[in-house]
Amino acid sequence: MSADGAALGARLRERDLSAAPAALNLLESTTAADREQSAGLLAEVSPAALGGEAPGHVIGVTGPPGAGKSTLLSALLAAWRAQNQTVAMLAVDPSSRRSGGSLLGDRARIDFDPADHGVLIRSTAAGERLGGLAWATRAAAHALAAAFDVVVIETVGVGQGETEIAGVADTVAVVVQPGSGDVLQFLKSGITEIPDVLVVTKADLGQIAMRTRRDLSAALRSLGSSSTPVLAVSSLSPQSGIEELAGALAEHRARLDIPARRLRARRDGALTDFAVEYGERGLRALGGRHAAETLLEAQAPELEVPALLSVLERALA
């Protein structure tokens, strides 16, 4: 028997955080019955049902392994909780190719108080799907943004990963550690899209952290994007720069046209899902990628991803 998706969705809409674990179990499930209930859940937290975009700030945090993302998130979590903001964190781990199983280790690095019901941490495996974020992660971020003030999606990677996370998050922060030249090269060569916020961790290393920060700022300027803030932080005691980072993230969001960004994200998401499900052949049947985009753009702006996907599927039939 499936859980009642609509009821869970309604509880999230009412900002009942205790509905979140069960909602995530449902959204991650692939059985036909659960998928149907998931659609019902998402309808309850759609812009139409909410009377506007979900209030939560969806933040993507990405960077290479070892850059200090989890320690940083631990510090940010404390800062947000000090401001009385509720926080959901979705940590996406790469899966083992051979067995399909995965070790979701990031939770270990994030300090949380079990008595604090304003925090939810959920680890998910990227799964077998090519192209990064699991379907469920996008749906989860979307649903949780109805109930939590901040929703973080943490992914590992440098290069292509950000592109996908940008399709879900309102704000994308790329985290690098001092002395790592990769990000700089990727930025310069255009492999990596310019993030909304750049974070250099381990500022306690001093000189080398400051140099990395300077190099990144210079690279951004030469690419004509001097507005992207580059912050140096130290997440371990004595901490520094954490509040400034929380401020920079909030500021990015304040400047953002949220409805436009989310609308684009939903349409991109539906197209990605369609392509995964039906492949290039499916796209050709619709008259090509551009025709599909045009079809999506003609839809009402408050439709959520499953609804948009069925529009495409109906056009296919």
Added chain:
Amino acid sequence: MSGEPTPRLPEPDRPWMMRTYAGHSTAKASNELYRGNLAKGQTGLSVAFDLPTQTGYDPDDELARGEVGKVGVSISHRGDMAVLMDGIPLAEMNTSMTINATAAWLLALYIVAAEEQGVSEEQLQGTTQNDIVKEFLARGTYAFPPAPSMRLIADMIAYTVEHVPKWNPINICSYHLQEAGATPVQEIAFAMSDAIAVLDAVRERVAPERMEQVFGRISFFVNAGVRFIEEHAKLRAMSILWEELGRERYGVKDPRHLRFRYGVQVNSLGLTEAQPENNVQRIVLEALAVTLGRDARARAIQLPAWNEALGLPRPWDQQWSLRIQQVLAYETDILEYPDIFTGSVVMDGLVSEMLDGARSEMAVVAEHGGAVEAVPYMKSALVDSHRERIRRIESASQIVVGQNRFTESAESPLTADAEGGILVVDPSLEAEQVEAVRRWRAERDMAAVDAALAALAQVARGEQGEENLMITTIAAARAGATTGEWARTLREVFGSYRAPTGVGEAAAAPTDGALRELRSEVARLQESLGRRPKILVGKPGLDGHSNGAEQIAVRARDSGMDVVYEGIRMTPEQIAASALQEGVHVIGLSILSGSHRELIPAVMAALAEAGVTAPVVVGGIIPEQDVAMLKHAGVAAVYTPKDFDITRIMRDIVELVGAGAEGSQNGGEGLKDHDPASVPGPA
């Protein structure tokens, strides 16, 4: 045939220092135990502290629940230390303390206890383990982040070299690395790299002319497994490397200071729960590894008891191990000859192989930036080696008598008594200790304690320039501060820390038939659940022995499950919150400290409170007679060291999840209406 006369020593060597790693319950009970052991011919003390004392918590701390007096004695303040050492002449005694994160504090208490006996600090002899790197790697009783931990160690060494000159302030421990699965080469290389990190840190805090003396005070604490020829070669290789390091890196010239000095506790990892009497011969052979060759003989030996894989040893069990040492030293002719391996082609060959291997492994650690920076690398290397060892035992390509070969056995009379042949610590003792520490706090001069702790915080923050932390630590001990207060003061300044788990980077297991079969089972289960089966592996309590939990986590992943592993030292409430938030299908808990009787029911209650209905399995050193009690608390299955086939355990767990899924389908809120009693599983 005859040529040269057989070389003999003009006089037999003096035996090594004989110790028993001992301590439990209260200071008073342990004091009685020590006096008894000394009367039996033991020549030094080796103090075992309980986990709250080792990690810096008082008995009434939430994290201490179930752990007080379990794996060692609970020491909260100078009053406890005075009772522990009552009637033991500290001017003559040689005391080894297995203490790391809180080593500075326990040494301070010891110094104050000596003062009270009228013994000055320069007379004290003994050892504090104080090796934090291996705590991050293998043992888990760390308290502060790496950088301030290294400062604390460096301060302590700088202080003792000056004021407590006969004290060994640090014992570089390769012991726990082998317990965590290290190969001999890894054991040598990681221990030497660790020593380099410590010496480099001290070099910044003492005058250059002191370094010779500092080097001479560094001793080692090693392990010896049952492959005793190879193990002996390992120790010879270590002494060569150590001398080389002293000469080349630290410019040490005095041969006395260049000598490789080590104590040993022989292997516990290889001791079995099945046919535990076999452990006696294993222990004897392991003792040979560290005594047979004079050129690399141990300075101090402590042997485990035959029943360590079953639970806590009783005084009689420990006496048996002491008698092994005494027979070796006093009945055999082992101490009558010069080194018996000199000129042995086999021994020289083994030593040179190990030196080559260790040197290249040390270079890898150096490339990572030294031992402290290389902790994640070393940790995952150990998890890999351990996994390989388990695989060999599972496939019986490594034979363990009584466990994977020759398993037929008559009933053992050794475990036939009501307690199953182990020591059971009185559970009412924790409440008494809680009461006692509260009384202590109420009766002391609070203003003096506050002032001492404030001074400690100031020095920790570096407001007093380069002042040594040891001085304010001794002052706080004298003022009557408690273990928990000292550690909390430093945690507030230094921050807290979680060590890497090493499992994320662990390589995948080679696929064999059993694992492949299990994977298709998991894939089928995923279809019916709608999600990949997800398991939470949790270590409740203060026990830092995470090797077992790590192996379960890695194998669960290799079986195709999603695994949430958060590392050590989780409270029951944290485990319950994680299980709920993560939506896991099953929970695996691991406890080796003997605190399962308190902690497992506490976790079960927290899970119920959080509304989590996923089934729970438990693994660890769980005496047979506790199994029924755990099942009664709702645990679905209990695994002990005799369940060495991890793939088999995985199969049980997958079945358990499957049975739950059939019962309720995936309701989206974990498993419902699951009756653990109805699920087949081993005892």
